[in-house]
Amino acid sequence: MSTDFEMVVGLEVHSQLLTRTKLFCRCENRFGALPNTLVCPVCLGHPGVLPVLNREAVRLGIRLGLALGCTVHAHSVFDRKHYFYPDLPKGYQISQYTHPLLTGGVLTVRSGEGLREIRLHRIHMEEDAGKNLHAGIRDASHVDLNRAGVPLLEIVSEPDIRTPEEAVDYLKKLRQILRAVGVSDGNMEEGSFRCDANISLRPNGTSAFGTKVEIKNMNSFRFVQKALVYEYERQASLLQRGERVVSETRLFDSSTGKTSTMRSKEEALDYRYFPEPDLPPLVIDSRWVQEERDRLPELPQERVRKLSEEMGIREPDAEVLLLEEDFFRYFEEARQELSALARAGSWPEAQGTSRLVSFLLSEVLREWNRKGVPVLSGELRPGEIAYLVAQVVEERLSLNQAKEVYALCVEELRSPKTVIREKNLSQESGEEKLGEWIGEVLAENPAEVQSYREGKDRVFGFLVGQVMKKSAGKAHPQKANRLLKDALGR
């Protein structure tokens, strides 16, 4: 990336709420139903109907506000936002404009080695639009209004984000909180967590904002990262050539990794907002807010702190463990099994935990990311992972051997015990056996031994390699290293 400019990013997230019904009518809020089977005169925008606000949607809004440290406003107002689009039957969307439910708040994200606070501008309630379908249809589009009227919270950050990595971490943390407090399932594939980004550039060391561009259509964390990197480069090269960035909305195309103009903002849309006459102001009793505060579960940040303090897990690692509740549960179960093995083998539990965490975050997480399966079915049971990690702690297997076993287990759906037995894997750390191999290697390679003794350090690696080869990969690497050094007498 060019380094002359600083990236300035603000994110807008639309999160669908885990209610049973829509925001203003009693149609079910459910994904995947047959087209237009979850509609009624209210969400179809028929004349003469009246919206009635869903209490549960408001409750979830309050919960999110409390989890993010927002001000929960005792009074908020719904407004009509007007535009024409086939997925919007009323010709306006009921949203909140001048007086949103929540303002302020902050989300802490990881930035390089440190942490940064990203301020939240506002969070408001609104209804979702329906869905337009174009694929495979000539000269027409199809509209499914099952989603029309589904409750959303739109979470708008301040332009405090400075790198694509911070943007992705912001989204991950936000999604984690939404799930932790039961506000949303955060499912990106089904569209219950959608993100738009506003990005502008400014010369390093300056404080005025540049012209911003809005990017839409990024439906995975990876695409957000890619779109921001692409957009940064595009804007930077415009600015370097002395050209102007045009204020516009751009669409991200995941197949090319590029963004392209969707519409210019020169001809700014005029939404003609005005207060929704069919809905008096939303008034929230402070007792209600207190009740929700009392019922809030332990928040991810607090859990990270505890994991770190109680188990000595590094905070960044604890954050990854906690990103997916399923993953964390898996870790917890494996840790308990491992702690039983630690007691049986009388070795320190902490040693096992730290091995387990690094094994999960490298091997296991990689495997799941590769497969793209967030659920943990068909993989190794927590007890089996614990067994494998214990083999490493007890020096029966090297870490590389354990990784190999894991890969085979996943590939062939077999248990670690079976794989270890069939492959005859073990680790030799007995000094006698190691000494025997070392003796043979030294005898077989007099020239290399000579040149090492004359100061050619690089030869040492070769000799270690020979020992490992002779042992068929079974020699304990650190011990073999030490004994070889001793034998060479340097």
Place this chain on the structure above:
Amino acid sequence: MQLTREQVTHVARLASLSLTPEEEVHFAGELSHILDYVESLNRLKLPPPGLNVGDGEQGPTPLRDDTPRPSTPVDLALTNAPDHSGQFFRVPRILEEGR
């Protein structure tokens, strides 16, 4: 308050209406009259708009329980649509995705 023809064409565009030049002149006059009429409300001393809209006798917005009710049968839902295809509403092809 006299609306200009530019203001009329702007409002017409927002409302997706196409007006003939004669209609533009006509509506510039007619809409101006309506605005003048509404303008008379400014003589009333009212609190600023926003939080107070809908307040008063109506009280706060009522809240309802989150209990589903059967939706409209799809055939009936599609009855009044100008066009439909299978279970979908059918509309002229949309060129621009998103909003």
